[in-house]
Amino acid sequence: MISVKAPRFDINDDKVKLVQWLVHEGDQVEVGMLLCIVETSKATFDVLAERAGILSIKAIPGEQYSCDDVLGNIFENKKEFLAYKEGALQEQRKEIQGEVVLSKGAQKLILEKGITQDQIKALGKQVIREADILSLLSEDTGLAQGSPDPLSRHQRMVAQVVMKSHREIPAAFVALRVYGDRLLAGIAQMRTQKGVIVGIAEFLIYSLGRLSKKYPSFYGKYVNDHFIPAGEDCSVGVTFDVGHGLFVPRMPQAANRPLQEIITWLATARMKALRNNFKQEDLELGDISISLNADKDVEFVVPFIFPPQVCIVSVGSIFEEWSQTTPGNPPMARKYFLLGVAYDHRINNGSKATQFAQAIKRILEEDIIKEMGIG
Numbered sequence: 001m002i003s004v005k006a007p008r009f010d011i012n013d014d015k016v017k018l019v020q021w022l023v024h025e026g027d028q029v030e031v032g033m034l035l036c037i038v039e040t041s042k043a044t045f046d047v048l049a050e051r052a053g054i055l056s057i058k059a060i061p062g063e064q065y066s067c068d069d070v071l072g073n074i075f076e077n078k079k080e081f082l083a084y085k086e087g088a089l090q091e092q093r094k095e096i097q098g099e100v101v102l103s104k105g106a107q108k109l110i111l112e113k114g115i116t117q118d119q120i121k122a123l124g125k126q127v128i129r130e131a132d133i134l135s136l137l138s139e140d141t142g143l144a145q146g147s148p149d150p151l152s153r154h155q156r157m158v159a160q161v162v163m164k165s166h167r168e169i170p171a172a173f174v175a176l177r178v179y180g181d182r183l184l185a186g187i188a189q190m191r192t193q194k195g196v197i198v199g200i201a202e203f204l205i206y207s208l209g210r211l212s213k214k215y216p217s218f219y220g221k222y223v224n225d226h227f228i229p230a231g232e233d234c235s236v237g238v239t240f241d242v243g244h245g246l247f248v249p250r251m252p253q254a255a256n257r258p259l260q261e262i263i264t265w266l267a268t269a270r271m272k273a274l275r276n277n278f279k280q281e282d283l284e285l286g287d288i289s290i291s292l293n294a295d296k297d298v299e300f301v302v303p304f305i306f307p308p309q310v311c312i313v314s315v316g317s318i319f320e321e322w323s324q325t326t327p328g329n330p331p332m333a334r335k336y337f338l339l340g341v342a343y344d345h346r347i348n349n350g351s352k353a354t355q356f357a358q359a360i361k362r363i364l365e366e367d368i369i370k371e372m373g374i375g
Helices: 078-096 104-113 117-122 130-141 153-168 181-194 200-211 259-275 350-372
Strands: 002-005 015-021 034-039 044-048 053-057 064-066 070-075 171-179 220-223 226-229 236-238 288-292 311-315 319-323 332-344
Touching (some): 034 070, 034 153, 053 078, 104 130, 171 350, 181 200, 181 332, 200 236, 200 288, 200 311, 200 350, 332 350
Antiparallel strands (some): 015 064, 034 044, 053 070, 171 332, 220 226, 311 332, 319 332
C-alpha cells in the first residue's frame, strides 16, 4: 500500500483544498492516472497516481488538508483493499460503540463507499440504517445505491484525456468549406451501381493517408518536448460514439490503403463500436485522428487533440446553399460540409495548417473524383 498525500506546491501554502475526485472508491487506477484536483490560494493542481492498484478514498471534497495529509491509499490488489476496508470498519465500530448502532445493510454500504466516522456521527442518530447511508450518499455525491452513475468508468477515462489535452496542448483551429456535390454524387453512384455502402469518412481517411508524406508535421506525437514524426506508414484514428462512450480505433498503414480496404475496415470498426467489443490493440493511439459529427444540424465541431498527437481533423453534417457559381447564370443549389483542423501550435503555425486543410479540401473536391472516375 502507498498513500496519496496532499502535495506542497508553494512554500507559502501549507494547506490545499480538495476540489474533486475524478475516480471512485475501489476503482482500478494506473500509474500517471489523474486521481483528484486540489487548489491552493494561487492555482489548481492535479494529483496523479504513483503506482497501479485499487484506490481507497479518505479525503472529502471541499475540505482543507495540510501538506502530506493522506487523501487516500492505493492497494496492490482487491484482496488487500478489502482487508483494509474491513479493518477500517472494525475500527469505526469500536470508536463509535455505545454511540450508534449500525445495521448490516449500513455496514455493507460504509465498507463499499468509504463512509468516514465523522460522516456517520454527523447524521446525529443512535441507530444508523441502510436508508440513512443511502441518503448520505445522495446528498454528498448524487449517487444513491441502485441509481446510475452519471460518469461511467470509461467516461471518466475520457475525461482524463480531455483534461490532459486542454492542459498540455496549445491548440488552434482552422475551418474550410468543402463543396461535396461531385463527391456525394459519386458516393450515391457507388451505392446504386456496385452496392457499396460508403460515406465521407472513408474518403477522408483515404485523403489523410495520401497527405502524410507531404505534411509530416501533422502526423506523429509530441513527447518530452520533442516531436516524433509518424514515418512512412501513418495510422489514422476515427472517433465512434454510439452510446457506449467515446472510442477511437485506428487504421494502421493508412498511407497506401486502397479505398476498398478502408471501406471494409471502417464497416468492421462500426460494428465493434455498436457491440462494444474493441480489443486493446484496436484502440492504440494513431498518428492523426478524425472526429466524425454527422448528426443533423451540426455545422462544425472544434475537437480536442488526443495527447500526445498533434492534430485532429473534424467534419460536420451536410448542408445546402443557393449560390451563383458563374456570373450571368441563375443560382444553383450546392451541398457542402465544414472541414476543421485542430492542431498543436507548438508544431505548426496557422499558415501551414491552412495549407494542410486546403490540401484535404482539394482531394475531396477534385483529385479523388478524377482518380476514381466517380461523380
